[in-house]
Amino acid sequence: xxxxxxxxxxxxxxxxxxxxxxxxxxxxxxxxxxxxxxxxxxxxxxxxxxxxxxxxxxxxxxxxxxxxxxxxxxxxxxxxxxxxxxxxxxxxxxxxxxxxxxxxxxxxxxxxxxxxxxxxxxxxxxxxxxxxxxxxxxxxxxxxxxxxxxxxxxxxxxxxxxxxxxxxxxxxxxxxxxxxxxxxxxxxxxxxxxxxxxxxxxxxxxxxxxxxxxxxxxxxxxxxxxxxxxxxxxxxxxxxxxxxxxxxxxxxxxxxxxxxxxxxxxxxxxxxxxxxxxxxxxxxxxxxxx
Amino acid sequence: xxxxxxxxxxxxxxxxxxxxxxxxxxxxxxxxxxxxxxxxxxxxxxxxxxxxxxxxxxxxxxxxxxxxxxxxxxxxxxxxxxxxxxxxxxxxxxxxxxxxxxxxxxxxxxxxxxxxxxxxxxxxxxxxxxxxxxxxxxxxxxxxxxxxxxxxxxxxxxxxxxxxxxxxxxxxxxxxxxxxxxxxxxxxxxxxxxxxxxxxxxxxxxxxxxxxxxxxxxxxxxxxxxxxxxxxxxxxxxxxxxxxxxxxxxxxxxxxxxxxxxxxxxxxxxxxxxxxxxxxxxxxxxxxxxxxxxxxxxxxxxxxxxxxxxxxxxxxxxxxxxxxxxxxxxxxxxxxxxxxxxxxxxxxxxxxxxxxxxxxxxxxxxxxxxxxxxxxxxxxxxxxxxxxxxxxxxxxxxxxxxxxxxxxxxxxxxxxxxxxxxxxxxxxxxxxxxxxxxxxxxxxxxxxxxxxxxxxxxxxxxxxxxxxxxxxxxxxxxxxxxxxxxxxxxxxxxxxxxxxxxxxxxxxxxxxxxxxxxxxxxxxxxxxxxxxxxxxxxxxxxxxxxxxxxxxxxxxxxxxxxxxxxxxxxxxxxxxxxxxxxxxxxxxxxxxxxxxxxxxxxxxxxxxxxxxxxxxxxxxxxxxxxxxxxxxxxxxxxxxxxxxxxxxxxxxxxxxxxxxxxxxxxxxxxxxxxxxxxxxxxxxxxx
Numbered sequence: 001x002x003x004x005x006x007x008x009x010x011x012x013x014x015x016x017x018x019x020x021x022x023x024x025x026x027x028x029x030x031x032x033x034x035x036x037x038x039x040x041x042x043x044x045x046x047x048x049x050x051x052x053x054x055x056x057x058x059x060x061x062x063x064x065x066x067x068x069x070x071x072x073x074x075x076x077x078x079x080x081x082x083x084x085x086x087x088x089x090x091x092x093x094x095x096x097x098x099x100x101x102x103x104x105x106x107x108x109x110x111x112x113x114x115x116x117x118x119x120x121x122x123x124x125x126x127x128x129x130x131x132x133x134x135x136x137x138x139x140x141x142x143x144x145x146x147x148x149x150x151x152x153x154x155x156x157x158x159x160x161x162x163x164x165x166x167x168x169x170x171x172x173x174x175x176x177x178x179x180x181x182x183x184x185x186x187x188x189x190x191x192x193x194x195x196x197x198x199x200x201x202x203x204x205x206x207x208x209x210x211x212x213x214x215x216x217x218x219x220x221x222x223x224x225x226x227x228x229x230x231x232x233x234x235x236x237x238x239x240x241x242x243x244x245x246x247x248x249x250x251x252x253x254x255x256x257x258x259x260x261x262x263x264x265x266x267x268x269x270x271x272x273x274x275x276x277x278x279x280x281x282x283x284x285x286x287x288x289x290x
Numbered sequence: 291x292x293x294x295x296x297x298x299x300x301x302x303x304x305x306x307x308x309x310x311x312x313x314x315x316x317x318x319x320x321x322x323x324x325x326x327x328x329x330x331x332x333x334x335x336x337x338x339x340x341x342x343x344x345x346x347x348x349x350x351x352x353x354x355x356x357x358x359x360x361x362x363x364x365x366x367x368x369x370x371x372x373x374x375x376x377x378x379x380x381x382x383x384x385x386x387x388x389x390x391x392x393x394x395x396x397x398x399x400x401x402x403x404x405x406x407x408x409x410x411x412x413x414x415x416x417x418x419x420x421x422x423x424x425x426x427x428x429x430x431x432x433x434x435x436x437x438x439x440x441x442x443x444x445x446x447x448x449x450x451x452x453x454x455x456x457x458x459x460x461x462x463x464x465x466x467x468x469x470x471x472x473x474x475x476x477x478x479x480x481x482x483x484x485x486x487x488x489x490x491x492x493x494x495x496x497x498x499x500x501x502x503x504x505x506x507x508x509x510x511x512x513x514x515x516x517x518x519x520x521x522x523x524x525x526x527x528x529x530x531x532x533x534x535x536x537x538x539x540x541x542x543x544x545x546x547x548x549x550x551x552x553x554x555x556x557x558x559x560x561x562x563x564x565x566x567x568x569x570x571x572x573x574x575x576x577x578x579x580x581x582x583x584x585x586x587x588x589x590x591x592x593x594x595x596x597x598x599x600x601x602x603x604x605x606x607x608x609x610x611x612x613x614x615x616x617x618x619x620x621x622x623x624x625x626x627x628x629x630x631x632x633x634x635x636x637x638x639x640x641x642x643x644x645x646x647x648x649x650x651x652x653x654x655x656x657x658x659x660x661x662x663x664x665x666x667x668x669x670x671x672x673x674x675x676x677x678x679x680x681x682x683x684x685x686x687x688x689x690x691x692x693x694x695x696x697x698x699x700x701x702x703x704x705x706x707x708x709x710x711x712x713x714x715x716x717x718x719x720x721x722x723x724x725x726x727x728x729x730x731x732x733x734x735x736x737x738x739x740x741x742x743x744x745x746x747x748x749x750x751x752x753x754x755x756x757x758x759x760x761x762x763x764x765x766x767x768x769x770x771x772x773x774x775x776x777x778x779x780x781x782x783x784x785x786x787x788x789x790x791x792x793x794x795x796x797x798x799x800x801x802x803x804x805x806x807x808x809x810x811x812x813x814x815x816x817x818x819x820x821x822x823x824x825x826x827x828x829x830x831x832x833x834x835x836x837x838x839x840x841x842x843x844x845x846x847x848x849x850x851x852x853x854x855x856x857x858x859x860x861x862x863x864x865x866x867x868x869x870x871x872x873x874x875x876x877x878x879x880x881x882x883x884x885x886x887x888x889x890x891x892x893x894x895x896x897x898x899x900x901x902x903x904x905x906x907x908x909x910x911x912x913x914x915x916x917x918x919x920x921x922x923x924x925x926x927x928x929x930x931x932x933x934x935x936x937x938x939x940x941x942x943x944x945x946x947x948x949x950x951x952x953x954x955x956x957x958x959x960x961x962x963x964x965x966x967x968x969x970x971x972x973x974x975x976x977x
Binding site for chain 1: 302303305306307340435437438439440441448449451468469479480481542543549573574575591593594595598599600602603605606607609610611613617639640641
């Protein structure tokens with residue numbers, strides 16, 4: 001199955017399960033968790049099922065397009081189920097069968113791996129899902145997001161699409177992956193990987209990115225003063241991306257890194273608090289769900 | 291009448307590190323609960339896999355015994371009115387326990403005469419008691435982690451997905467959160483039936499095995515051992531990972547089937563520890579070594595389910611480990627682009643503790659502490675010690691340690707060796723984190739010992755300085771382990787020094803400066819830990835520990851020597867007598883100031899004899915104490931037993947004559963001194 005087919009199958013599967021399908025976010029995110037579908041979707045009292053593809057940018061993971069498995073930008077398929085149905089694990093496993101993986105001949109494991117995102121003030125209990133030793137998904141029951149204990153909790157499935165595709169297509173390298181029966185991953189992404197790696201590791205200006213961080217943070221705070229938590233969230237994502245570039249540039253000591261993370265977390269926590277508070281004052285039919 | 295009971299809690303995968311503990315707590319709490327309900331039962335068998343915790347209780351009583359409970363009511367005066375009739379209070383009391391006033395009787399008690407009534411309590415049926423009992427066991431179970439997974443308020447280590455509860459052939463109805471009990475269990479997730487009817491609890495194990503689940507952890511482990519030795523004996527190889535690793539693996543699966551595969555030979559050039567760590571840590575695979583201890587390119591894995599007939603799992607494992615090893619090789623080669631020494635500058639960017647500066651600052655202090663320590667120890671080469679400490683933390687900024695934190699020390703030593711550093715330095719870097727825990731060996735080489743002690747002492751003192759000293763319940767930085775590690779190293783490596791001097795010196799190295807108060811509290815902490823270490827690690831009886839702990843003296847090795855001597859002598863009868871006599875001395879002299887003994891004032895021959903014996907021997911005894919020949923010293927002290935007994939049999943201390951009394955007390959105070967150099971014998975329990 002080619003990669004776009006795989007995405008289409010997952011989309012079909014989760015749509016059938018009653019998921020709201022939203023689109024990838026148009027601000028840089030480091031993981032599917034940063035899409036508002038998850039950040040806002042996991043907060044709040046209303047039941048929700050949501051799914052989407054998320055291109056996830058992690059500048060420090062770039063390898064100039066030369067490493068067969070590590071890339072600066074990969075794609076996640078993200079599903080949030082709130083509250084988690086009793087058969088959450090089975091639903092997930094069925095989705096693997098739906099994309100053509102024969103679970104009987106392989107070795108599928110849930111390997112304990114609790115998840116934490118210090119910058120989002122979030123953590124959860126869960127597993128990496130391994131198929132024949134290859135990690136293909138993070139399966140996490142979120143316990144806390146934006147510094148708030150969730151009630152109800154939700155489960156997050158974060159499929160690593162490239163990983164799954166290399167497994168399904170029996171490819172050693174992501175660049176050999178077949179995207180649509182016509183073009184390979186190489187023709188779509190390899191040059192981008194090279195250029196972005198060069199930019200992230202060598203060209204990106206440290207001072208300017210620190211300024212970008214500060215500007216985004218300032219804008220976010222300004223928004224929060226007006227209770228505009230959605231724009232504040234976009235600004236927080238921009239700050240987080242500038243931070244990731246600084247990480248790639250190796251420009252931060254451990255202490256500085258912690259300080260940056262806590263500044264992002266402070267924004268995320270204020271946003272979460274304002275969002276939840278606003279839900280309490282909004283009548284049911286107008287209450288935002290993500 | 292009794293029946294077997296099966297209770298199985300189906301869960302999502304419980305982490306293998308917690309699984310045995312949680313399962314054992316469950317059995318323990320359930321056992322306690324059954325006892326509290328006064329239910330008799332035979333054996334309890336415990337089963338667990340990552341997806342289930344189960345107890346099989348044999349011959350569980352079907353119903354509690356009936357019993358009589360005696361209740362105390364109002365006093366006689368309140369229960370009867372002036373005419374001798376029962377009062378309302380008495381009647382109410384009887385009714386409250388299902389009786390009438392006819393059933394009341396009076397009894398004398400320690401605090402007066404009271405009315406009593408015997409209440410007959412009918413035993414409840416076990417299947418009516420179990421639901422509440424089991425759900426409270428589950429809800430209150432002591433677990434290292436708890437989580438929520440749905441909209442019920444139940445918290446457990448991982449989500450509970452089914453409950454199987456049958457007694458005899460009947461289902462016991464119960465629920466926990468949103469889950470209601472059923473009379474069937476489930477097999478392996480992919481290879482077994484989803485509904486396995488159980489007509490009899492005792493067939494649980496057998497039924498599950500038919501469905502690719504081995505619920506007994508010991509059986510699972512045995513099956514793995516058997517499969518493993520078959521493969522390794524064919525290859526003339528053995529497992530390169532610890533036994534515990536196999537046990538850990540056995541708790542990650544329900545039905546182990548061996549898979550062996552291989553990786554390209556080029557990766558055999560990686561440092562062994564890095565190769566092993568890549569296999570075990572990242573992929574949970576078992577590395578193998580040949581008969582000479584050299585790694586080979588075959589690895590072992592265990593699949594969860596029946597054997598890998600298609601070979602697909604093996605291919606998968608191989609491709610994953612190949613990619614992982616390629617990464618490890620990349621990290622390693624990248625690290626080797628410069629010598630270890632070149633990484634030192636980068637330690638400035640790594641925070642040790644926000645208020646205590648960088649790792650670079652820490653290393654600078656460690657070098658001074660280690661220098662001070664080794665200047666007091668002959669066989670310690672100061673230059674080698676200094677080089678070791680200087681390089682000890684350099685690997686913290688390498689890629690390999692970034693990827694595999696547990697290789698700190700190990701990989702630094704490897705790089706130092708490749709850089710041509712002296713062997714002592716290499717070994718020193720490698721071992722300086724030892725002992726990491728109570729089971730770990732203490733470092734062996736002087737370079738490692740000095741680095742280890744300076745590292746741990748610096749962390750301890752630093753933490754005390756910023757107010758992060760450990761308390762009874764919290765010890766986030768593992769300071770207790772570090773203090774114990776230092777003590778064990780002093781004792782194990784026979785470092786005959788008082789650590790308080792080193793602590794004071796270390797205190798002067800911080801910019802803030804170690805205040806006297808903090809240095810005192812660290813000294814006290816060490817005293818406290820010494821007692822615990824002697825008791826727990828060296829199994830010294832607590833009374834001997836009390837006898838050898840001297841406030842203000844912190845020579846761990848010396849305390850240990852005295853403790854082992856006392857422990858050895860303690861069992862001898864004459865020692866017991868000596869302890870009694872010494873205790874008398876201590877009691878009589880308590881609170882008295884020392885004074886001159888005047889032999890002229892002696893009246894009785896026993897006084898004079900004891901005085902002569904003691905003064906004749908005192909120099910020898912003190913010399914033995916100085917040389918720490920405590921065995922000989924103890925024998926010399928034992929020789930004093932008879933004259934001391936003679937003395938006490940004939941000499942009265944508390945006489946009216948003040949000079950005489952004062953002189954005798956002074957004599958006892960003088961006599962006490964040499965004993966105290968071995969220990970306070972009065973603390974020894976002779977019974």
